[in-house]
Amino acid sequence: MSEQTAAADFAALLRELKDRSGLSYGVLAKRLHMSTSTLHRYCNGDAVPADYAPVERLARLCKARPGELVELHRRWVLADAVRGRKGAAGAAAAETPSGDAGSEPGAAASEATPPAEASRAEASPADVPPAEGPRADAPSVGAPAAAPVGATNTSPSGAGARPSALPPADAPDRTTPAPARRRTRTAVLAGIAVAAVAAGVTFAVGLPGGGGSGDDGDGGRHRPVGAAGATAEESPSASSSPSSTASASPSSSAEEKSPARTPAGSAPAGAPDGEERKSGVPVTVQAAPYAWESPCSQRYLVDKPAGEMKPPPVEEGAAAWVAAHGAVSSGQQYLRLTVQGTGPETVVVDGLTVRVAGKRAPLAWNDYAMAYPGVGCGGGVQTRAFSVSLDSARPSLTPEAGNEDFPFKVSESDPEVYYITASVSAYDVDWYLELKWSSGDRSGTLTVDDGGRPFRTSGNKGRPAYEFPIGGDGWVPEGTTKLD
Numbered sequence: 292m293s294e295q296t297a298a299a300d301f302a303a304l305l306r307e308l309k310d311r312s313g314l315s316y317g318v319l320a321k322r323l324h325m326s327t328s329t330l331h332r333y334c335n336g337d338a339v340p341a342d343y344a345p346v347e348r349l350a351r352l353c354k355a356r357p358g359e360l361v362e363l364h365r366r367w368v369l370a371d372a373v374r375g376r377k378g379a380a381g382a383a384a385a386e387t388p389s390g391d392a393g394s395e396p397g398a399a400a401s402e403a404t405p406p407a408e409a410s411r412a413e414a415s416p417a418d419v420p421p422a423e424g425p426r427a428d429a430p431s432v433g434a435p436a437a438a439p440v441g442a443t444n445t446s447p448s449g450a451g452a453r454p455s456a457l458p459p460a461d462a463p464d465r466t467t468p469a470p471a472r473r474r475t476r477t478a479v480l481a482g483i484a485v486a487a488v489a490a491g492v493t494f495a496v497g498l499p500g501g502g503g504s505g506d507d508g509d510g511g512r513h514r515p516v517g518a519a520g521a522t523a524e525e526s527p528s529a530s531s532s533p534s535s536t537a538s539a540s541p542s543s544s545a546e547e548k549s550p551a552r553t554p555a556g557s558a559p560a561g562a563p564d565g566e567e568r569k570s571g572v573p574v575t576v577q578a579a580p581y582a583w584e585s586p587c588s589q590r591y592l593v594d595k596p597a598g599e600m601k602p603p604p605v606e607e608g609a610a611a612w613v614a615a616h617g618a619v620s621s622g623q624q625y626l627r628l629t630v631q632g633t634g635p636e637t638v639v640v641d642g643l644t645v646r647v648a649g650k651r652a653p654l655a656w657n658d659y660a661m662a663y664p665g666v667g668c669g670g671g672v673q674t675r676a677f678s679v680s681l682d683s684a685r686p687s688l689t690p691e692a693g694n695e696d697f698p699f700k701v702s703e704s705d706p707e708v709y710y711i712t713a714s715v716s717a718y719d720v721d722w723y724l725e726l727k728w729s730s731g732d733r734s735g736t737l738t739v740d741d742g743g744r745p746f747r748t749s750g751n752k753g754r755p756a757y758e759f760p761i762g763g764d765g766w767v768p769e770g771t772t773k774l775d
Contacts, residue, residue, distance in 0.1 A: 295336075296324035297366070297369045297370040297372075297373045297374075298336045298339055298370045298373075298374075299336045300366050300367040300369070300370070301336070301339065301367055301369070301370040301379060302333065302335060302490075303336075304332055304359070304362065304363050304364070304366055304372070305333060305334045305346070305349070305700050306334045306335075306643070308349070308350055308353040308355050308359065308363075309334055309349075309353060310351035311353060311354075312352065312354065314353070316330050316331055316334075317609065319349065319353075321345075322352055323345055323348055323349055323352070324605070325345060330349075333346075335350075339367070339370045339371055339374050340367070341371075341702060342607050343364060343367055343579075343630060344606045344607035345607065346363065346364075346367055347360065347363075347364070347606075348606070350363050353679070354397050355644070357674055358674060361494070361674050361675070361708060364629075364708050365705075365706055365708070368629055368631060368706045368708075369706070372631070372703075385762040386449075390427070394761055405467040417551075418643060431593070435649050441570050457644055461643065467632065470601045473573060480727065532617040545560070545628075560572030571633065572631065572633070572735065572737070573632055573633050573634060573636060573638045573728070573733070573770055574630060574631070574638045574640070574726075574728050574737070575631055575632075575633060576628055576629070576630050576700060576726055576737050576739050577628070577631075578626065578627070578628055578740070578741070579626070579627040579628075579629075580624065580626055580740050580741045580746055581606075581609040581610045581613060582606065582625050582626065582627040583606045583609065583625060583661070584625045584710070586603075586606075586660075586661045586662040586663070587662040588623070588662075589609075589625070589660075589661040589662070590620075590621035590622055590658055590659060590660050590661065590751065590756075591613065591616070591619065591620060591658075591659050591661070592618065592619045592620075592621040592654050592656040592657065592658055592659075592749055592751060592754065593616045593617065593618045593619075593620050593656055593657055593659055594617065594654070594656045594657075595616060595657065596657070597657065597659075597757050597765065597766035597767075598765065598766075600616065600659065600757075600766055601615070601616070602759055603660075603661045603662075603663075603759050604661075618659075619656070619719070619747050619749050620746075620747065620748045620750070621659075621748075621749060621751040621754075622657050622658075622714065622715070622716070622748075622750065622751045623712055623713060623714040623715070624712075624713045624746060624748040625710070625711070626710070626711040626712075626713065626746065627708065627709070627710055627711075628643075628708065628709040628711065628724075628726075628739065629706060629707075629708050630699075630701050630706060630707045630708075630709065630726070631701055631702075631703060631706035631707075632701050632702040632703045632705075632706075633703060634702070634703055635702060635703060635704070636702065636730055636731070637700050637701075637702050637730065638700070638701050638702065638728055638729070638730045639698050639699075639700055639729045639730065640697060640698055640699045640700070640701060640707065640726060640727075640728055641697060641698045641727040641728060641729055641734075642697040642698065642726075642727050643677070643688050643697065643709070643711075643724050643725070643726055643727075643739075644687075644688075644724065644725040644727070645679050645681075645686040645687060645713075645722060646722060646723050646724070646725055647681070647686065647720060647721070648721040648722060648723060648745045649720070649721040649745070650718045650720050650721075651718065651719040651720075652718070652719060653715075653716075653717065653718060653719050653749050653750035653751065653752065654754075655754070656749075656754065657754060657755050657756075657757060658751045658755065658756040658757070658769075659756075659757050659758075659759075659766065660756065660757065660758045660759075660769060662758070663758075663759065663760065663761045664758050664760055664761070664772040665761070665772070665774040673717035674694065675694065675695075675699070675707060675708060675709045675710060676690070676691035676694050676709075676710045676711075676712070677689060677690055677691065677694070677709065677710070677712070678691060678710065678711070678712045678713075679712070679713050679747060680713075680714055680715070680716065681714065681715035681720040681722060682714075682716060682717050682718060682750075683711055686713075687724070688711065693723035709754075711724075713746070713748055714748075715748050715749065716748075716750040716751075716752055717750050717752075718749070718750060719747070719748075719750070720747070720748055720749070721745035721747050722745055722746050722747075722748070723738060723739060723740040723745045723746060724738075724739040724740070725737070725738055725739070726739055732749070755768070756768070756770075757769055758770075758772060760772045
C-alpha cells in the first residue's frame with residue numbers, strides 16, 4: 292500500500308468524524324490542545340500524527356463508535372508504517388551518492404599506478420637489481436602474479452605507494468613507459484584483481500551462515516533483528532529452524548534457553564530477498580503500557596508527598612510523567628497491543644498468556660488520580676477487549692462482554708488492536724504477556740513487556756488519595772474539591 296493511499300484512507304475517516312460532529316477546526320483544535328493548521332493537515336492527509344493518542348481523543352470528541360475507533364486505529368497503523376518505510380528508503384538513497392563518489396579516488400589511483408610502476412621499471416640499473424629468469428613483461432603461465440608483485444614492492448614507500456616526487460622535466464625518456472610493458476602489466480594486474488574477487492566470493496558463499504559458528508546448523512538465520520518491546524522463541528518445523536525475535540534453539544533444548552532481549556520482527560541481516568519473510572518472524576507487537584481507557588479510571592502510586600508532584604499529564608505525556616515520578620499503575624493498568632503481520636501471508640494469533648514474574652505486598656505510596664474533579668469521562672466498549680485479575684493464583688485473560696475470544700488473524704494490511712485491563716488489589720505484581728502465533732508450518736511465542744522489563748501494577752486499598760482541581764495550583768485530598 293502506497294503512502295498516498297494509506298494516508299488518504301486515514302484522513303478520509305478523520306474528516307468523516309469531524310464533519311459528523313458539526314464542530315469547527317478551531318473548536319476541535321482548542322479542545323485537543325493543538326494548532327488549527329496541524330489538525331487541518333491531519334484531516335486533509337497532508338500529515339500523519341506520530342502518536343495515536345491525539346487521534347483517539349479527536350475521535351472520542353467526535354462521538355466515534357467502538358467499531359470506528361478500531362478502524363481508525365487500523366488505518367493509522369498502516370499510514371504510520373508506510374511513512375516509516377518511506378523514510379528508511381529515503382535515508383538509504385541519500386547514502387548512495389556518497390558511496391559512488393568514494394569509489395572515484397580509488398579508480399583514479401588505480402589508473403595512476405601503472406605509469407608510476409613503469410617509471411620505476413625504467414630506472415637505472417643502479418636503482419633496480421638485475422632480473423633473473425624470464426622478463427617481467429612476459430610472465431610464465433604457471434606464475435602470473437610474480438612479475439606485478441615484484442614490481443610493486445620495489446617502491447621505497449611500500450606496496451602500491453605513490454611516488455614522492457615527479458621525475459625531472461628534462462628527462463622525458465625516463466618518465467615515458469614502454470607501451471608493450473605498460474599494457475602487459477595492466478592486463479596482469481586486472482587479471483589478478485578479478486581472480487581475487489572471485490576467490491573471495493567463493494570463500495564467502497562456502498561459509499555456513501556467513502562465517503558463524505558451525506554448530507548452529509541454520510546458516511545464522513536464528514538471530515533476526517526488528518522492533519523493540521517484544522522478544523520471542525519460535526518452534527522449529529521438521530525441515531527448518533528459523534527463530535522469531537530472539538535466539539531460538541531446537542525443540543530438545545528450547546525450554547533450557549531463555550530468549551535474549553533482542554527486538555522482533557524482521558529477517559536476519561544478509562538473508563536473500565526470497566528467504567527474508569520465511570526466516571524472520573511474520574508478526575510484530577507494539578505495546579502501549581501507559582494508554583488510558585479514560586482519565587477517570589487512571590491512577591498512579593508515587594512515593595512522594597503531594598507538594599512535590601507535578602500536575603496530571605495528558606495521555607500522550609503519561610510515559611514521561613511516570614518516568615519522572617517513578618510511578619506505578621494503581622489498582623489497574625490499561626494496556627493497548629497493536630499486532631500486525633510483516634508480510635501478505637496470514638498469521639494466526641492463537642492466544643495471549645499472562646505470566647507473573649513476582650508478587651509482593653502492595654506499595655505503601657500515595658495514590659494520585661489523573662482525572663480532574665467534575666469533568667465527565669466517556670469511552671466506548673472496544674471490540675477486542677480483555678480483562679485479567681492479577682490477584683488470582685493463575686491469572687488469565689477473559690473477553691469482555693460482547694467480545695470474541697482468540698484466535699484472530701492478522702497480516703501486514705490487516706492489523707489487530709487488543710485492549711487489556713489488568714486489575715489488582717492485594718498485591719504489587721510484576722507481569723508480562725506471551726503471544727502465541729502460527730503461520731503455515733511455523734509457530735512461535737512472543738514475549739510482550741515494557742521495553743525489556745515486566746509491567747508493574749499495585750493495589751491501592753487504604754492509601755492516601757489525591758486529586759488536582761481544574762485551575763488549582765496543587766494536589767488536594769481526593770473528594771475535598773468544591774464543585775460549582
